[in-house]
Amino acid sequence: MRTAKNGDVVKVHYTGKLTNGEVFDSSKGREPLEFKLGEGEMIPGFEAGIIGMQVGEKKVINIPKEEAYGDPLPQLIADFPKSELPEGFPMEEGAQIGVTLADGRQIPAVITAVKENSITIDANHPLAGKDLIFEVELVEIGSSLIL
Known part of the structure; x- marks a missing residue:
């Protein structure tokens, strides 16, 4: 067979x-x-x-x-100041978003932490x-x- x-x-x-x-x-x-x-x-x-x-x-x-x-890559986890985020941007932990890379491609990401002045975004595969x-x-x- x-x-x-x-x-x-x-x-x-x-x-x-x-x-x-x-x-x-x-x-x-x-x-x-x-x-x-x-x-x-x-x-x-x-x-x-x-x-x-x-x-x-x-x-x-x-x-x-x-x-x-593989293992999560630290370079795909970053903090962003809330002041630089667009109006209406989700500010809740666990929210799934799209991140645009320098070459124009979009990849999925998740908000992993919401702090007083910034949020943490993780673009590693879930x-x-x-x-x-x-x-x-x-x-x-x-x-x-x-x-």
């Missing part, structure tokens, strides 16, 4: 969990996730776990943070620093599913 390898386009159903059991994402009730193995579209540990699977196979993939989103667990089922292997 054929097994998934680099260059294959695969479809998988998955449930992603933290080590405490909290579910952070799932394809349940949606179309399966489709991607090409070896293209770097997915985190390294997820792709590595799919390689060698057969259609219909289910497994649990334990991914250490180093093969997921799963940075966390080991992940994925329950996966390989639904399909193809070579040209993505147009």
Whole structure:
């Protein structure tokens, strides 16, 4: 029977969990996730776990943070004076915002602290620093599913 390898386009159903059991994402009730193995579209540990699977196979993939989103980067955490923020800017801890980088790209970020004269914004991936667990089922292997 054929097994998934680099260059294959695969479809998988998955449930992603933290080590405490909290579910952070799932394809349940949606179309399966489709991607090409070896293209770097997915985190390294997820792709590595799919390689060698057969259609219909289910497994649990334990991914250490180093093969997921890595450790949080201190340079992606910064304080901004409230006086420099635009009118109507959210001033509450946990608020999700978009940050525009110098090259014009926008990335998601979260307000992690609100102080008297400043706020702290963290642009690290929300799963940075966390080991992940994925329950996966390989639904399909193809070579040209993505147009």
